[in-house]
Amino acid sequence: MAAAQAGDSAAYRRLLEELGPWLRRYYTRRLPPSIVDDAVQETLIAVHEKRHTYDTNRPFAPWLAAIARYKWIDRLRALKRLPTEALSEDISVPDHESAVVSATVLEQLLAGLKPAQAEVIRLVKIQGFSVEEAAARTGQSASLVKVNIHRGLARLTLTVQSQAYADG
C-alpha cells in the first residue's frame, strides 16, 4: 500500500488482486451470497478512495479490516431498508389426514391376510414393482405372485364389504 500511495501501479494491482479473495471470504461468512460480489467491489473502491488514510507506520490488516467491517455494516443497513414480506402464521398446508388414515386402514386390512399375500400386494400394488421383480424379491414364482395378489385382493374386498354391511 505504501508503494501504491506513491503511485506504483504494478504494486497496487498486485495488492488489489490479493485483497479480492480475502474480502470474498470475509463477506461470504457474513452476507447473503447474492450480494457478496457487490460488497467486495464496493470495498475495493473504498480502499482506493481512502488509500491516503493508511499510515505506513502501522499494520495494514487492521486498516483493511476496519474498512471491510464498515462496508459490511453499511450493507446490513441497506438490507434492513429493503421491503420485506411478513410470512402469515396461517399459511395453508395440504391436509395429510386422509392419507394417514388410509395408510393405517390399509395396514390393518393387510394384517388380516396371509403374509405371502400381503407381501406381494405391498410390492406390486403399493410400491409399484413388476410381478417378476416381486417374484425375485419374495422367492415366489411369478405365477404364484399373481395368484397371491388375486386371492389377497379378493379377500380384502370381502373384508371391506362385510365391515360396510356391519356398519349399516
Added chain:
Amino acid sequence: MPMDDLLDSLVADLEPVRRRTSTGDALAIGLLCALELSMFLGVGSMRPDMRFAIAEPALWWKFATFGVLALLGLGTAILSFDPSISPKRGLWWIAAAVAAALVVGGIVNAPMHHQPDLAMRLNWRSGLQCVMVMSVLALPMLVLLAVLMRRGAPTHRRGTALAVGVAAATWGAFVFVFACPHDDPLYVSIWYGVGCAVTIVYARALLPLLTRW
C-alpha cells in the same frame, strides 16, 4: 462489473496521494484556533473587567472546563478520522470530564455571593444572546472539522460526528469565555450547556449524512 475491469479502472486511476496524518489535521486546527481567537480579541471583544475577573476562581473554572473539553473533543475527533480507531473511548472521557466540571462548578459556586432570585441569576435574555454568539463562534471549527472528517475515513460516523460537535461547540464556548461577563457557575452550566448542545445536535444530525463514504 467484472472484477478484472474494476481492477483495471482503479489501477488506471492511480495517482500519488498526500498521506493524511493526525499531526497535519492538528496543525490545521491549531492555525484556525489562533486565527479565530486573535480576530475575536482583535475586534475588541474581550470583557472590560478582565483584569479584575482574572482573580476569580469561577473564570478559571470556565477556561479550564471548556479548554479541557475542547482538547478532548478535538483529540477524539482527529483520531477517529482514522478508520481503525473508534471514538467511543474518547466520548467516555468527555462524559467523565463534563461530570467532573459540574462537580467542580458546584464547589466553585458555593462560596460565591449570588442574588437570591433564580430568574435574575439565570438572566434568560443575556443567556439566549450567549447561546447565539457561542453557536456562531463554533461554526468555523465545525466547518474545518467537517472538511477533515470528509477527507478522513471515519468508520463510526455517528460517534465521530458527536466528537466533532463537542469539539466545535466547546471551542466556541472557550473563545466566548474571553468576552462573557457572567461567571456564575449556574448561569454557565445552563446557558453554555444549551449553546454547546445546539452545535452538538446539528453536528450529530448533519455530519453523518455529509461525510458518508
